[in-house]
Structure formats: C-alpha cells, structure tokens
Amino acid sequence: MARSSAAASPCDLDREFAPQIAQLLATPPLQSAQEYYDELIQSKKHDGIRVNYNGEHGKGVFANKDFDEDDLILKDQMLVGAQHSLNKIDCTVCSYCFRFIGSIEFQIGQRLYLQSIGSSIGCHSERHCHGSESGSSTDSPAATEGNSDTLPQEVIESLITGETSLPFSDHFALPEIVSCHGCDEERYCSQSCANSDWESYHSLLCAGSNTEPSRRSALHKFIEHANGTNDIFLVAAKTITFTLLRYKKLKKHPDFQAGSNFSLLMEAWKPFSMGFKKRWWDYIALPEDVDASGEDSFRQEIRDLAFKSLQLLKDAIFDAECAPLFSLEVYGHIIGMFELNNLDLVVASPVEDYFIHIYDLPDDEKDEAEKVTMPIVDALGEDYSVNCDGTAFFPLQSCMNHSCCPNAKAFKRDEDNDSHAVIIALGPISKGDEITISYIDEDLPYEERQAELADYGFTCTCSKCQEEKPN
DSSP states (O other): OOOOOOSOOSOHHHHHTHHHHHHHHSOOOHHHHHHHHHHHHHHHTOTTEEEEEETTTEEEEEESSOBOTTOEEEEEOOSEEEEOTGGGGTOOBOTTTOOBOSOHHHHHHHHHHHHHTTOTTTTTOOOTTSOOTTTOGGGSOOOOOOOGGGSOHHHHHHHHHTSSOOTTGGGGOOOOOEEOSSOSSOEESSHHHHHHHIIIIIHHHOOSTTSOHHHHHHHHHHHHHHHHSOTHHHHHHHHHHHHHHHHHHHHHSTTTTTSOHHHHHHHHHHHHHTSOOOOHHHHSOOOTTOOGGGHHHHHHHHHHHHHHHHHHHHHHHOOGGGGGGGSHHHHHHHHHHHHHHOEEEEEOOHHHHHHHHHHTSOHHHHHHHHHHHHHHHHHHOSOOOOOEEEEEEOTTGGGOEEOSSOSEEEOOOTTOOSSOEEEEESSOBOTTOEEEEOSSOTTSOHHHHHHHHHTTTOOOOSHHHHHHSOO
16 A cells, blocks of 8 residues: 655755656666566576566566476575674674674674673664564564673683684584775675675775775764664665666776766666665554554654665765765665565574584584583573574565465575575476465465555455455
8 A cells, every 4th residue: 555755855855856866766668677687587597587577467587497396496696685783793794695704613702702792783772663574673683692601701702713612613614704904894705705795885885994084984873873773774875885886887888988977877776776666664564553643753753764864874975976866765765675675684504503413413422522512502592593684685586476375485495505595496386387475474364464465565366365355
C-alpha cells in the first residue's frame, strides 16, 4: 500500500535538481535493462539463468536449463553491503568479501576483549523507531553476553597476538589480516580485497590519519550517527561512494569523455537504477508501538532522521558534479531499495566448526584438548559462536520474484565462506520455469503473509495463496 509525504522536502537539492533526480529514479527502459542483465549474466558466467520481463510481475529470473533438487542455481556477488555494527563485536571479517580472517585464536580473543571493555559500539542506543525488519541495526544480533572475566586478560591478549595456540586450530586456517593503509577500522583477507574496497568505496569513506582533518571529522560524525541510529545509512553511503568513484573512472575513459557530466552520472548509477525503489519513510513498516494515529509523525521522524544522516554525509564527501546524488529524494530511495530488495548477508563462523571438531575427537584426544578449550567455551558463554551478519544488495537475486510456495531458497553450504548470495533449488526446476524465492516466512497463515507482503507493495496470487484465500 502506497503512502505519501505531504510536507515539502527540507533538502534544497530536491528542488534545484528535480528533473535530474526524476531521471535517476525513473524505471530504466526495457531494452536498456535487458541489455544490462544479459551483459551481467554473461560476465559472471551464470549460464543457468536469465532475466526476463513480463507484464504481470516486471522482471523475473528464469531457468536456462533443468535443475535437480539441491542443485546450485546461482552464486551472486553483492553490489554493495555492510556488516551490522553490533555484529563487529562478535566477529572480525574482511571488509570487502566478509570472510573470517586472522585465526581461530584471534576471533575468540578479539570477541572476548570487546565484550570485556563493555561492547562500546552503541549497543545501548534506543533504536526501535528507526528501522524496519530488513534494514535496521536493531536486527543485528546484540553483543552476546559472555563471561570474559573468568578468563585472565593476559590469556585474552595472548589469543589475539597469536602467542597462544589452541589444539587443532591449524585445521581451520584463516587468511592473514591485511589492514587498510589509511585507517585502523577496515581489515581484509588479502591485498586484492583491500585494493578493491579502496577503489569501490573506501577511498572516500576512510577516516584515517591521511584523510584531511575536516573531512575526517565529518566522516566520524556520520559513522557515529549511523551506529547510534540505523546502520543502513552506512550501506547507503557505500552506494553513493560506489557511484561517485565509478563516475570519476568513467570520466577518464576515452569512450565516455564526450558525454555530459549528468550522462556520465546516469551511466555510473546504472547498476542501482535497476533495483526496485520506494522512499524509505513511505514504505517502512510501522513498529508495533506506533498506531495509525501516530503514523504521520512517525514517517516525518524517519524522513528527518534520513535528512540528518544525509547532511553529515554531504559534509564529508559532497561532489558538486554529482549533486543530484546527494538529494534527500535519492537518499530515501536508496535506503528504500535496500528495504525492499535486500538479502541478509550471512557468513558462517569457523569458530563453531572448530569447537564441533574438538567435541568429535576420540575420547583421549578430546579430554586433552578440552583442558585448554573448556575455559574458553565457558568465557564465551552460551552463544560461543556468532555468524557474520549484515545487509546487502545482490543484482541478480534481487530480480527473483516471491512465491509462498517457492522452488528455490537462499542457503549457504559448508563451502560458501564469503558474502555471495547462494540460491539452491528446493526441487526439480525445468528449463523455462521461473525461479522464485520467499520474501517472508511462507508457513505463516494467509492473512499474515499478505500483511507482510503489503510492505513490498503487492498482493501475492501464487497457487498457495489462491487455495488459502477466504471466499
């Protein structure tokens, strides 16, 4: 169900660049969109699928070959994504591909250390009115309550530094940590990932000592605001920096030098133009503690929150050549795109596999190993292992339509240890069939399913809904 904001935008850029903003947010022409997806599928060698358009559902993903149950349909590389802020307390991953890094010892020691200093990444902030189920930092798992005071601080430090080696941890080797050359915040699994992140986003978002002081201060304010309210703003910032850096690269390319600045911006923006977008504050689901009489003020509060975030980001990275990109209208639609198209970013922790390995050892080896590992398990607490968790936009997965009786699902296998979206067949799929996933819990009653899907802007008419629809 559509909603509208009657109040005039507080952002001057919305008025100054209204025609350009309308072009940025317009649905791409059918031929242009089809060419984009055809080229993307070819470049990624995803020969088993194709993206097609039809009048009923818009774009959808279709099988280019037969699939059997449990077959891999697609591994889709994210266009942009971020780990939830609170989740950084529980696990340290590559800031580009989100693989776990360092060592089993480092992962355990770092988590215990961060818990012992009070989990200071804003986890006591009040955020219940600042996000919805798919994008809010309220959804990221809160720092788990460990008992790190039962483990001496020097032991924790020795795990972090590698002075202490745990039994059999060499069976679970992780990539060595490569730090950003500009700041201490971002870490990577390789120099290749560090370079890719720098070229795609981080060169504009790095708040290290090499960054000009006023810009560094502005970046810190933006990041603190996002961590304290809703970390979906961090993903929106990555979307804008990705587009800005792509624009700058295109401007230097001989094939594009004859174009106007705005035509180059449109080309740089193209990957995000394909996503289904509605303004965040118009479509965000109402929290349970807000009734219909408070809806208008709630949506106004959400818009004001986004505007505050945007102002802080503009202070840090504004580029006059790409001014329409910094309008509140575009910012709101970027966030709305993540709310309506996102798939959770999940990477399984190797720490769980490590402790399972210890548990499954022969009794004599297990008893000896547990003399070392049991105090650590006790210190970590009940949730001794936490996955990497975040939000991301996947260009091909986001084209998949919903069904309450889907024939595919997002499912990470044991070998899937990075941020790719992995789509697996739930049963046989014939060539030419549409590949569908469920956006919600398809086991909910009919009325509850339809209510949740209304926030995506459609009424489901799949076979299951037609059977269960009341007369």
